[in-house]
Amino acid sequence: MKHKIEDLIRQAIHILVENDTLDASMAPDIQVTRTKDASHGDFASNIALTLAKAAGRPPRDLAQAICDALPDDAELDKTEIAGPGFINFFVSADISQNVIKMILAQGEDFGRSSIGAGKKIQLEFVSANPTGPLHVGHGRGAAYGASVASLMRAAGFDVDCEYYVNDAGRQMNILAVSIWIRYLQEHDIDIPFPSNGYKSDAYIFDIARKLKQDHDGAFVFKTEEVMHDIHPDEPAEDGDKELHIDGLIERAQNLLGEAAYLIIFNAGLDSILADIRDDLEDFGVHYENWYSEKSLGQRDLINTAVEQLQAAGHIYEHKGALWFKSTDFGDEKDRVVIRDNGQATYFASDIAYHMDKFQRGYERVINIWGADHHGYVPRVKAAIRALGEDENKLDILLVQFAILYRGGERVQMSTRSGSFVTLRELREEVGNDAARFFYVMRKCEQHMDFDLDLAKSQSNDNPVYYIQYAHARVCSVLNQLKEKNLQHDIEKGNSHLAQLTESHETELITKLATYPDVLEKAAINAEPHSLVHYLRELANLFHTYYNAHQFIVEDDAIRDARLNLIRATRQVIHNGLSLLGVSSPESM
RNA sequence: GCGCCCGUAGCUCAGUUGGAUAGAGUGUUGGCCUCCGAAGCCAAAGGUCGGUGGUUCAAAUCCACUCGGGCGCGCCA
Numbered sequence: 001m002k003h004k005i006e007d008l009i010r011q012a013i014h015i016l017v018e019n020d021t022l023d024a025s026m027a028p029d030i031q032v033t034r035t036k037d038a039s040h041g042d043f044a045s046n047i048a049l050t051l052a053k054a055a056g057r058p059p060r061d062l063a064q065a066i067c068d069a070l071p072d073d074a075e076l077d078k079t080e081i082a083g084p085g086f087i088n089f090f091v092s093a094d095i096s097q098n099v100i101k102m103i104l105a106q107g108e109d110f111g112r113s114s115i116g117a118g119k120k121i122q123l124e125f126v127s128a129n130p131t132g133p134l135h136v137g138h139g140r141g142a143a144y145g146a147s148v149a150s151l152m153r154a155a156g157f158d159v160d161c162e163y164y165v166n167d168a169g170r171q172m173n174i175l176a177v178s179i180w181i182r183y184l185q186e187h188d189i190d191i192p193f194p195s196n197g198y199k200s201d202a203y204i205f206d207i208a209r210k211l212k213q214d215h216d217g218a219f220v221f222k223t224e225e226v227m228h229d230i231h232p233d234e235p236a237e238d239g240d241k242e243l244h245i246d247g248l249i250e251r252a253q254n255l256l257g258e259a260a261y262l263i264i265f266n267a268g269l270d271s272i273l274a275d276i277r278d279d280l281e282d283f284g285v286h287y288e289n290w291y292s293e294k295s296l297g298q299r300d301l302i303n304t305a306v307e308q309l310q311a312a313g314h315i316y317e318h319k320g321a322l323w324f325k326s327t328d329f330g331d332e333k334d335r336v337v338i339r340d341n342g343q344a345t346y347f348a349s350d351i352a353y354h355m356d357k358f359q360r361g362y363e364r365v366i367n368i369w370g371a372d373h374h375g376y377v378p379r380v381k382a383a384i385r386a387l388g389e390d391e392n393k394l395d396i397l398l399v400q401f402a403i404l405y406r407g408g409e410r411v412q413m414s415t416r417s418g419s420f421v422t423l424r425e426l427r428e429e430v431g432n433d434a435a436r437f438f439y440v441m442r443k444c445e446q447h448m449d450f451d452l453d454l455a456k457s458q459s460n461d462n463p464v465y466y467i468q469y470a471h472a473r474v475c476s477v478l479n480q481l482k483e484k485n486l487q488h489d490i491e492k493g494n495s496h497l498a499q500l501t502e503s504h505e506t507e508l509i510t511k512l513a514t515y516p517d518v519l520e521k522a523a524i525n526a527e528p529h530s531l532v533h534y535l536r537e538l539a540n541l542f543h544t545y546y547n548a549h550q551f552i553v554e555d556d557a558i559r560d561a562r563l564n565l566i567r568a569t570r571q572v573i574h575n576g577l578s579l580l581g582v583s584s585p586e587s588m
Numbered sequence: 589g590c591g592c593c594c595g596u597a598g599c600u601c602a603g604u605u606g607g608a609u610a611g612a613g614u615g616u617u618g619g620c621c622u623c624c625g626a627a628g629c630c631a632a633a634g635g636u637c638g639g640u641g642g643u644u645c646a647a648a649u650c651c652a653c654u655c656g657g658g659c660g661c662g663c664c665a
Contacts, residue, residue, distance in 0.1 A: 547629040
């Protein structure tokens with residue numbers, strides 16, 4: 001309809017050009033938008049306002065001229081000139097009502113489109129270090145990423161979701177050592193726990209006990225063997241937690257040997273990663289790929305990437321390390337890729353990882369990162385350009401933190417201190433539906449206050465229930481119908497849609513008709529929150545209608561038509577909620 | 589110090605490729621169940637869109653400056 005109106009305006013302007021009212025050199029940018037206010041009709045155009053100056057005529061005059069030149073169209077009831085010179089278009093009622101038939105016929109497919117044209121998109125999100133369970137901060141990225149993936153699929157994109165598993169690097173070694181020391185303590189070996197280790201985390205004890213169960217004393221060493229010549233830990237005089245833990249990592253690797261160390265390392269990695277997978281799966285967040293950081297090294301991709309940068313002349317040596325000259329590509333300073341000890345940095349892995357993403361043939365790569373990584377964006381973009389790839393294919397979306405409050409106080413979250421609130425705890429407390437919904441209620445770049453007490457104690461007031469209630473109410477009405485031994489004849493309803501003339505009905509119908517537009521925009525802009533707001537408004541119109549009118553009435557024709565309308569409403573609510581990973585219960 | 593994000597009703601937030609009288613929720617106040625679910629509906633009240641200047645037919649939206657709040661600036665990951 002929108003495109004049709006644009007076309008009509010184009011024809012009108014063409015006529016005005018021919019009779020010299022307008023100059024042909026003006027290339028009008030025809031904008032037709034849906035109106036916010038029903039009194040302004042269904043669609044509006046500002047064309048007269050934008051052309052007025054160039055045409056040297058008052059906007060309202062020009063609007064009148066355009067209206068006069070508009071070809072007649074059966075689908076339009078009337079046009080009006082309003083305000084400073086807007087042209088408002090009123091779509092005829094039977095055309096609007098057609099959307100009900102369409103919704104009922106298309107069912108779950110209503111709103112889906114093919115604008116994505118099957119383009120291959122990669123969406124990477126969460127990618128939290130497998131050093132502990134996901135916490136509430138990760139939940140926002142998970143809910144947001146999964147919703148964006150659903151939206152984009154509904155818009156016809158071919159989306160792969162990926163989790164980048166940071167299974168290499170120092171943090172993982174600290175994890176392995178933490179497990180080993182708990183394991184030694186389980187064997188009554190007296191060793192102080194490093195202050196920089198994963199100290200008070202229950203899962204470390206669990207993994208250590210499992211290790212004891214499976215391997216008994218295979219990895220036991222005496223206190224003296226483990227601790228001699230290790231740099232003192234932090235609380236002590238001259239203590240340094242970093243040197244201390246690094247010493248322990250090296251000692252573990254030397255004493256245990258590669259094979260045994262790997263067993264402990266993997267015991268931690270596998271256990272924690274399995275937990276993360278389960279957690280996400282239970283949260284309705286599904287991944288096509290779990291991509292291992294370690295595999296980059298095993299496939300020599302890191303060296304390949306560095307060599308490629310070197311060959312292109314973007315690498316130099318300084319103080320024994322290899323640096324990427326990222327300042328040539330807009331970064332604020334150059335970055336080390338190979339340390340003076342010969343080890344690659346995390347950034348080097350990431351360059352290789354992104355190189356591989358591009359080589360896997362995605363037309364667009366989207367990274368969803370926590371906002372604390374924003375400083376990292378320029379260097380990754382720099383690397384991509386330096387590798388000769390198109391940086392515009394990479395979008396990095398930054399999700400701001402969800403700040404938790406409990407008892408009016410900010411909850412400190414840190415995997416290291418062990419005082420975090422896990423995603424699993426949150427899900428159990430407020431439920432998956434409320435959690436998924438709450439996380440995407442706000443646009444991602446907005447800081448979010450997440451009041452745990454409120455989410456828990458007043459979960460009945462959650463907007464998600466308001467929307468679900470509208471869905472359940474429709475189901476309830478249809479049940480009532482059965483109890484009264486009445487049938488709902490959808491065909492008959494479709495043929496009597498013209499009976500839906502109440503203002504509550506036309507408003508609801510108009511709202512239903514905008515669903516595909518909302519979906520398309522939400523998908524393209526990666527903004528699930530706009531769908532949330534739409535669903536709330538839709539539910540509100542339904543509840544209002546429900547209170548104002550009786551659906552199960554004597555008159556068959558009106559009854560069937562109204563039931564078609566509320567059935568269509570239920571369908572759209574269901575479609576929208578399922579894209580957000582929220583259930584649509586039939587009763588509550 | 590430099591960079592990124594945010595500032596809209598008492599509170600939490602929509603609205604920003606410039607459009608008509610700036611909108612919701614929540615809270616406050618007052619109404620609505622002999623009637624399909626009151627987890628609902630209706631009404632009232634609540635605003636210098638942080639501030640100043642600029643751009644134009646039109647600015648919450650764009651530009652400059654400025655004031656607040658958050659975050660980031662490792663040969664950590």
